[in-house]
Amino acid sequence: MIPRYSRPDMVAIWSPETKFRIWFEIEAHACDAMAEMDVIPRENAEAVWAAKDVEFDVARIDEIEAVTKHDVIAFLTHLAEHVGSDAARFVHQGMTSSDVLDTTYNIQLTRACDILLVDMDELLEALRRRAFEHKMDIRIGRSHGIHAEPTTMGLTFARFYAEMRRNRLRLQRAREEIATGAISGAVGTFANIDPNVESHVCSMMGLKPEPISTQVIPRDRHAMFFATLGVIASSIENIAIEIRHMQRTEVLEAEEFFSKGQKGSSAMPHKRNPVLTENLTGLARLVRMSVIPAMENVALWHERDISHSSVERAIGPDTTVTLDFALHRLTQVIDKLVIYPDTMLENMNKFRGLVMSQRVLLALTQAGVSREDAYTLVQRNAMKVWEQGRDFKTELLGDPEVTAALSPEEIEEKFDLAYHTKHVDTIFTRVFGEC
């Protein structure tokens, strides 16, 4: 968790204060459930809630842990300092530390997910707005970095929108994966605690009970969660790379917004660098690197070992904080991206009509020329454009074998841009439900 790549709401989820607050709520709800079943006295359960608004003293708990070397015992000891040892006597009864720790971790991940879902909605909104804004702005489509056929800037945003909407669904599913809690005791048999305690606590904390746990909640859930974040990060990289390409000096179809006071470089004051999207490229790598350790965490020994814990202490906060920051940064980049439709047209015309070659090839075939011959005809004229700087349409009009098959009007018509945008509405309707 690097401060400059962190936003406060997500950071707060991972603070010790939040953690202890969740611990308290779990323990207090568990007391309620146990009192309801007459396992512990009702008044003791109620007495615990006296700490409801207490700001737990993190330093004090750390101090106790330094002696006990056990974090939950340290917390319970501190809780007793607030609610009195009599009330505290029944707290945590029949429970094991992991009941609290694992359920808490999932609550934190679930809350983190809720922030990420909002981030995603904001990103989707920005992508949608820019898509409609530039829906029909012609831009050359490129495969292999080479000009192919015309497309529009709106379609570029539309495909990112569609990709991120898939990611939103994946994120929603990832949230379901980890929105479970477990209060099932030392090896998950409920030997010392009734399943009703688990049901009650989970219900109050917005979770589903884990159907079968073993001191720990099974880690395939977390592997799937972090894998999903890794996919989302890869999509962020995808958009970032596109923008970095757009902003290259030779392309310059768009630029990240450049504020007045900002200096691009200490050495070259004219430079406007796509540093935000380059940064997003790096942040994507950071999010993605948690995927494999999360998968390595699945195979715990028997009913549990604690090897996953240090990994999760790191990747829980680091990954969600980084992804939150990245999604937000990307939304800002998209929102303020400066787009240059004129340059888009200039770039497209760099090869003087060559990008229409596929259309011409098709027209020749339909006019009865064999596929092989049509290919040869198109290629030989294309090579003159490529190598000698000629204009493709002019060359075609001057090639008797071409004009034998296509009339000048037909050739002319092949260079009409509307041909390439005729299905933009179809695609927008597929993606946005409207056009």
Add this chain to the structure above:
Amino acid sequence: MIPRYSRPDMVAIWSPETKFRIWFEIEAHACDAMAEMDVIPRENAEAVWAAKDVEFDVARIDEIEAVTKHDVIAFLTHLAEHVGSDAARFVHQGMTSSDVLDTTYNIQLTRACDILLVDMDELLEALRRRAFEHKMDIRIGRSHGIHAEPTTMGLTFARFYAEMRRNRLRLQRAREEIATGAISGAVGTFANIDPNVESHVCSMMGLKPEPISTQVIPRDRHAMFFATLGVIASSIENIAIEIRHMQRTEVLEAEEFFSKGQKGSSAMPHKRNPVLTENLTGLARLVRMSVIPAMENVALWHERDISHSSVERAIGPDTTVTLDFALHRLTQVIDKLVIYPDTMLENMNKFRGLVMSQRVLLALTQAGVSREDAYTLVQRNAMKVWEQGRDFKTELLGDPEVTAALSPEEIEEKFDLAYHTKHVDTIFTRVFGEC
């Protein structure tokens, strides 16, 4: 794809023969759609189907590709050799190679998924059967590799069942991710081909049309697909590690089936090694290693670059073939696993009652002893068992501070195993819907 870790049905999906068969079907269905719209003559479309039952000549296609250096053109040239150049003239019209290649890859992945789903069902059935078979067979639960509290072998299988059922749902979702096709032309604008062709081909091939594509189907789908396989592989590792632990010489609660003719070791004939589950541990690593490259494939340049292709040529077959083999092998291991309930009990009794300490601790607390004092009482008797080989129950019965709080009958009752299995039915009902 290593022969010894491959099964023929999955391998067949990735053969050149299957690939060319799918290519043919895509092209032929596309011709039908184009004929339906009067873009090409109906008779030409019908003539293409003449190759319906042709076994395409892979060597011949390779030969042509050696010249053209383009696989789809090579195939189309060969197709013309079968259906005649007149019929072939309209094949692939307005399409780009990726329309065929990407749609084919997704069909292969989808079919691979169908096999994996069957594998998963067989695994689930085996896990379910063994779970019910050993539902109440007592076994010590272990955290950190150390004896904790009793559980049952049935619960061990039940948790693997629950994990794999989650994986089945994930796999089903992964299938949906990649069950799309695209016939949208050079940059995805449908400039040269009507969207109806895509709809028809997808419908005939069991896919949904990709809402927006750009010569390629977006690779976030494949990243999610391979990430899901990585999670499943991690769950396989989880089960494999458990079995390897069970079979350790000192534990020996279960063994992989050992056929009569099999030699465990050239040097030590008495050895029965858990080589299948060790192998599964390695195979899990192999499946998992495709996750990061699949994520790196997402950020293609502009409308596409071909960097993903070599990666997918490898991980498509390798990962699905390996996972198919691994799921099948695991099913066999589970099915035939030799389980030793007597050894399970012997192991549990190794520490002479110590595993009941949590229960005693709880009973003392409920009898009014403070948590701290109860802990001290339990710990001091536990240490005698641990260090001097005493029996825990005997020690407790002889400790006046313990007997001051608990009667001999109460102490005796704490060692009743039924206490630990009383919720097995509850958990089975949660997991299996019955008990």
Add this chain to the structure above:
Amino acid sequence: MIPRYSRPDMVAIWSPETKFRIWFEIEAHACDAMAEMDVIPRENAEAVWAAKDVEFDVARIDEIEAVTKHDVIAFLTHLAEHVGSDAARFVHQGMTSSDVLDTTYNIQLTRACDILLVDMDELLEALRRRAFEHKMDIRIGRSHGIHAEPTTMGLTFARFYAEMRRNRLRLQRAREEIATGAISGAVGTFANIDPNVESHVCSMMGLKPEPISTQVIPRDRHAMFFATLGVIASSIENIAIEIRHMQRTEVLEAEEFFSKGQKGSSAMPHKRNPVLTENLTGLARLVRMSVIPAMENVALWHERDISHSSVERAIGPDTTVTLDFALHRLTQVIDKLVIYPDTMLENMNKFRGLVMSQRVLLALTQAGVSREDAYTLVQRNAMKVWEQGRDFKTELLGDPEVTAALSPEEIEEKFDLAYHTKHVDTIFTRVFGEC
């Protein structure tokens, strides 16, 4: 960087204070070199050294950066506040930010490496000590988790020693990889700065000049560096897994040291869990996860992009801090490991001589029995031990086909443990240079 897995000396390397101190030294040494070449006035260079003992104000620099959005400019502005704008005028002349940032990063990694090398030496010393201490303590060797043939605890430590000594060499080489600096200007051409400046700064800061840089130091060096840390982490995991196995309830050949006040579990007071080595297993995953992003950082665009920066801000500190902590923790675990030679013998004898089967097999072959027959003889007696709890030696002595080939004395001799330890000295001499 998680506080509980961090040690102060390594953390200090990554503090803003250390960073600004290094920045200052680089700039001041560069001024010296430029003054030496009469590029800037000698007195200005000297004036800069006025800030030699200044404690730079991190908050103030952050404040300036909030405006300039450029960290090096912010620092230089702050430096001017200390040395006066006249002296500051020539600071950083002809340099680019990366000259400072990249050289600093490598200095930090180099210093981190120096700490890691000391950690490694301490670990090696602990391993060596324990190896000699338990050199001849017999322990069963296990393949596949199954008893194989006798070995000694000393050999176990000796192999970890050999592995870690290889890692020490790798670490030394990794240090060389990143012990370079570059002051080569905006694209590495030395257009605005003389190569002598680079030589002087590198020499003063303990680095070699990077032979060819491009604003940045090439990132293959860092990829190799982090890959090496990943290998070391994997070796830590290797040792940790061995100890976790040793401490399993059923094995218990060794235990992590257990301090008096420590509570193993809030629920099960008798438990002594190998939590340190489980933790090390997780920390190994954390270190290893930096390897792939470090490799993804190699392919920067043209003369540089800044995608590597966020990755390195995270993995530089996180990986070195975690590895430092892990090496130190492992040293403590090894140092204090409680080893139980008696249990080692008990475990070995669990299968009543079966582990000698390979020797018997060999003896039979040497006595003229065919390999196949010998195998059958050994296997049939071994199976009686395995399945019926018999004693292997007794069974052999009672098998006429065995005694036809081997005399009772010869059979007896095959069970002599000294046979298995006769080359321990040879191996120790290979590993330690002495025995």
Add this chain to the structure above:
Amino acid sequence: MIPRYSRPDMVAIWSPETKFRIWFEIEAHACDAMAEMDVIPRENAEAVWAAKDVEFDVARIDEIEAVTKHDVIAFLTHLAEHVGSDAARFVHQGMTSSDVLDTTYNIQLTRACDILLVDMDELLEALRRRAFEHKMDIRIGRSHGIHAEPTTMGLTFARFYAEMRRNRLRLQRAREEIATGAISGAVGTFANIDPNVESHVCSMMGLKPEPISTQVIPRDRHAMFFATLGVIASSIENIAIEIRHMQRTEVLEAEEFFSKGQKGSSAMPHKRNPVLTENLTGLARLVRMSVIPAMENVALWHERDISHSSVERAIGPDTTVTLDFALHRLTQVIDKLVIYPDTMLENMNKFRGLVMSQRVLLALTQAGVSREDAYTLVQRNAMKVWEQGRDFKTELLGDPEVTAALSPEEIEEKFDLAYHTKHVDTIFTRVFGEC
């Protein structure tokens, strides 16, 4: 191992024929050593060499393995079919399968390394040649994809040369890592086999004896080996990305060689796509994906488990074959790369002198203008170039505040390209030892 990305010499290393040949040699040399020590009869050792030129029958060995389920036993059985059961009786005596398998694997990796080293030498030679060829061809240096300052195409090749030379050293070290053999018996104690056998076999097979092994050669060696290949692959990606950028339509400073018969696209015949370097980008991901599993292989259980085996069966061949192919392909790309110096100049001049801004800034500072003022002066003229298409030098000459500090001649001189190439010889000497 994908046929289209494979070269025969490397593939041959991994054939069953090669494997069995190595197995034979190990066994036969071991017999020699044992005969030398009078452990087995000299004539039996000699008789084994009768199979020296035998082409082992892979199908027959597979057939035997189908029964024995043990590959080494199957091979030994087949060997006996060639040399007679009498001679065969002493083969493999005292050895364990891993003695053969692990030593063989390392021999294969070592031989693979030898091919890779030759590949690397050829690549270095190509890079060197192109570096000198284009040593002084001016090209704009780019940071963040944005024009920075001039550099030369020679320097681009020189930095790739330097990077690959580092990789050659790393590869040499990686070779040393895995050039060890072990013939140390079931748990590495030499109980049943004398260390002299190991020495002799290793010496004859070009290996060093592993100082301490445990049935297996320790896997930290292999982790380091595959990690090194991952670094090399990342450098290949680095070069590939540079070339892909060069070939973008808008940049076009270089192109992959385009043979006459080759068709770029079935749809767009004018296209020349950088498909080889895109392919290399993907192959780099494939090589890199073996790094993590190789590291996960390090922590084998006790003296060995077999989880590493399936991983190594895949990544051994796949990674070396892919890297061999990639290095060779890259060499061809470099060798034949079509470079366009004229376009390089055109691109540089796209921003009419802006790339000289850093020099002007420096000159202003040296002429006594404060750093802040100089920055403002440069930036305001630069913005006119950027936004209004003016010429930078003209603007500077017309700005009275600039000309107050710098004479027209001084301004003129700042646009001299020789300024930027004056240290190219220095750098070439550093990199190549000559210029």
